[in-house]
Amino acid sequence: MPSPYPFVLALPQSETERFLSENLAAAGVEVERNLELTSLTQTSEMVRAVLRHSDGREEIVETSWLIGCDGAHSSTRHQLGMQFEGAQFEESFILADVQLDSSLARDRLHLFFAEEGILGIIPFAPNRCRIIANIPPESRNQTLPDVTLGDVQGLIDRRASAACRVSDPVWLSRFDISHRKVRQFRQLRVFLAGDAAHIHSPAGGQGMNTGIQDACNLAWKLALVVRGISPAQLLGSYHLERNPVASGVINLTDRITRLATVRSSVAQSVRDFLLPMVSGIDFVGEKIADRLAELDVSYRNSPIVENHGAGRSKAGERAPDAELRDEENQARRLFELFRAPRHILLLFLGATGAANEKAHELSATLAGLPENAIDSYRIARGLTNDPAELRDLSGLAHAAYGLVEGGIVLVRPDGYIGYRSDDFDPLKLRAYLARIFNLAPVPAAVS
Ligand SMILES: Cc1cc2nc3c(=O)[nH]c(=O)nc-3n(C[C@H](O)[C@H](O)[C@H](O)COP(=O)(O)OP(=O)(O)OC[C@H]3O[C@@H](n4cnc5c(N)ncnc54)[C@H](O)[C@@H]3O)c2cc1C
The missing domain is CATH 3.40.30.10 (Glutaredoxin)
Structure with a gap:
């Protein structure tokens, strides 16, 4: 990758959030937790938000602009009546953060393509791994939301090619995934960023990066407009630049998910034969890395370049x-x-x-x-x-x-x-x- 950091770093998202919070604190900005947006209205002049504190107290904030980065179930999006268009995948997934004893190399991500489904093993700390596996639609109802360590061990025994023993789980969950996006990233004086604006399959690990890039794209424009340095028209480029990127990420992660969870045995054989060959070609490997790392994002068609x-x-x-x-x-x-x-x-x-x-x-x-x-x-x-x-x-x-x-x-x-x-x-x-x-x-x- 064209980067001083040309490697994959598996870092729990809680760590990334800690780094970002510490940087914000160093810049004099404090994140207020336990505060809920309950209502939102806007005029052409002003946004009015009602916030509820944990003790039930209500606070009214009037502001010129508001960015809703309140996740996939965004209250901001609901309050604005914006549609979140898309669908849910048929497959369901299991995620587990566990201790893993195995002979697998600890400096690699391991992906197993078994007949019944995929299994990913991602080492991220000494002796700790994240396990991700799909649950095919037909066994979806048999897998309870309360996943057990036994369920995870069973999946590994059936799908991994090396002997692995899991223990000491700190996180076990079953989750469904959807691919959805708003049509417009902005309504008048309110912007949406991150999962509030787009969600997709976690295949490729792009969700957080895409949201952070939304924020980077919007922040400088909004800062210049708020300080009177740039005209408010500059803000129109936020949707125009980020909407195609979000669509591209959704398309790519959809394709990766479908490829990984393909059911027909013929298609599986073709995939298992071609994938190691194609991804082993340096040029293709570099392209894939640039794409997944989002270093190839481009705003070439933007009206402000x-x-x-x-x-x-x-x-x-x-x-x-x-x-x-x-x-x-x-x-x-x-x-x-x-x-x-x-x-x-x-x-x-x-x-x-x-x-x-x-x-x-x-x-x-x-x-x-x-x-x-x-x-x-x-x-x-x-x-x-x-x-x-x-x-x-x-x-x-x-x-x-x-x-x-x-x-x-x-x-x-x-x-x-x-x-x-x-x-x-x-x-x-x-x-x-x-x-x-x-x-x-x-x-x-x-x-
Ligand atoms: C299983 C799984 C694995 C993933 N793996 C990766 C990965 O490897 N790499 C990657 O880049 N991404 C990954 N993602 C995606 C990533 O987690 C999300 O894209 C990212 O967290 C989105 O950040 P966000 O700030 O937009 O939303 P969130 O992280 O959901 O944060 C939204 C915040 O808003 C708050 N909030 C919600 N409603 C209100 C309200 N009414 N008032 C006030 N606050 C509110 C919430 O409490 C929360 O703090 C994964 C996702 C899943 C489900």
Whole structure:
């Protein structure tokens, strides 16, 4: 995977939630628990929410915008009367977090495709594993919601090819899965994000990532609008960008689930013959990894991205990383620069002085932008005498953006390329910025 972390990390979701909560706390935001949204109304001006505390006390919150990230049974969605269109899978699933004694390698995910169904064994802590197995429709009624350790051991004995003994369960459950999605991720002043907007089969483990990406996509837009830096129209792009991604995840996970739970013995034989072969091809394996890790998500067709010129890394795609050097020859990664909660303008200067001059002329284009809206960096290909320029000694950063001779890239706060151009035309850039930001009148030098 094109990532500094090219491995699968099996991490209990409670841990991820702890990290996120700690980061929020460090940013001065406290999550209030035991507080329930019970009613929601909105006008074109305002959202009014009624919250109930655990002691029964009611609190009324009036706010300009509200994001409902309240899960698959979203009260926000119900209160807005939004349909959650889709269906439930016929198969039911069992999930167990247990201690596992077996000879299976602990640094691998194990998937067994048995005739009666699939079995997944996912090690995630010393001696602890998550077991997932499907329950075919015909035995659905025989498997009680209260799954026992004996049920899990039976499934393993019948489906796994290695001897395994389970014990000490910390979680045992049977669950049904559905694939559903709202038609619109937004109704007036209320947005839906995460499972509130879309749910799908957990095959591939994409649910939480998809929801977090919804949040990343919306957060910067809403922050800019709330601060008056961008026009409210920017918020329209949230649905336009995320709806196709959610549809794609639902389609893919549907296909994986159907493939994994296929019943006909002929289809099973074809699957079992082809799957190891196809997934063993490096190119296919990389594609699958990028897809499941959602590194290939792209907003190429979004109305708020703009691309000029051919070459790699188009506007709408995830901005790639590369290593640069500063004036003291210290390594600076692009991903480090992207961590700032702002737009990042990268001016790739190429190896010749011509691009450098044009890049300097662009400063007038940025005039009139609200303070702190954009951080801008000039990147020289090779060595430079200018201490303000970052150095792309290997040329890999220029190449990663397909801008070997120089050009401009504007990276959005969510790490996606908003604008990419292989020329330094100030008018084109200015026109783009005017679509994203509330710009002060065009300076005479630019007009
Ligand atoms: C068996 C299983 C395995 C999965 N495995 C993976 C995996 O490996 N990888 C992955 O990425 N995803 C996985 N998922 C999906 C993942 O768990 C979800 O996509 C993710 O939790 C959705 O996050 P969310 O914040 O949108 O909703 P939730 O996690 O459901 O959070 C919603 C929150 O809203 C709160 N809430 C609900 N109603 C109200 C109300 N009226 N007022 C106030 N608060 C309210 C809830 O208490 C909850 O805290 C799996 C799901 C299942 C079922």
